[in-house]
Amino acid sequence: MKTIMVATTVVALVALGGCAGPTVLEGKYSEADGWRKGTVVEIGPAKSLKRPSFYDCRAEASDKERNAPYVMIAFRRNGHPYARAAKLHADSQLQVGDKVYVNFRDCNAPIPKRGSSTSDGEEFN
Template identity: 65%
Template sequence: MKALIGPGLALVVAGGLTGCAAAVVYEDKYAQGDGWRKGTVVEIGLGKELQRPSFYDCRDETVGEASNVTYVTIAFKRNGHPYARTARLPAEPKLQVGDKVYVNFRDCTAAIPKRSS
């Protein structure tokens, strides 16, 4: 029985399958594989006052703190789909609605650094 694909075509197919596996790292420290994404601050406010739904929500309502703590909601894309992360507003850097940041959707305690570009 004859082979359906030649060795040259097999290399092209194998290269195409592994070509998408390149690691994405923002600013040499925020790896996509670790949960980091580019995001935009879309809302800042007290926990119970935030209006935008958040798929990844870090508000701690079990201890009743969500109403007195200031949170930030960040919109980002994951696998091409829009998501949002709500987490405690860090003291530094000072964030405002519209700021471009990095967000880690896997870690509620991760910093929220501003993007340089």
């Protein structure tokens, strides 16, 4: 009986330990580093984006960059909706509705599209 309880405890601890590890998206975007799944909801000049952004890289933009293209990405953090405004790189092919990865901690991080196998039914309004 004691052996069964010890074995059950060990299995439970191993199972819980696996859940406590950091989530890594597509093997390279760690949630511990600020990466989240997001959706492009708006693209346009920095000064024309209408959606409010809790994580806003436009504050770092100089006056001459106010007309540069920016992207607004909706994502969830701890189950709550947020948005990130970030500068759109010149070679970017992003369009409204694209599923992407966004790093809410780093304004200079790339905004890669998510792989087609990562659809998860997220909806952002």
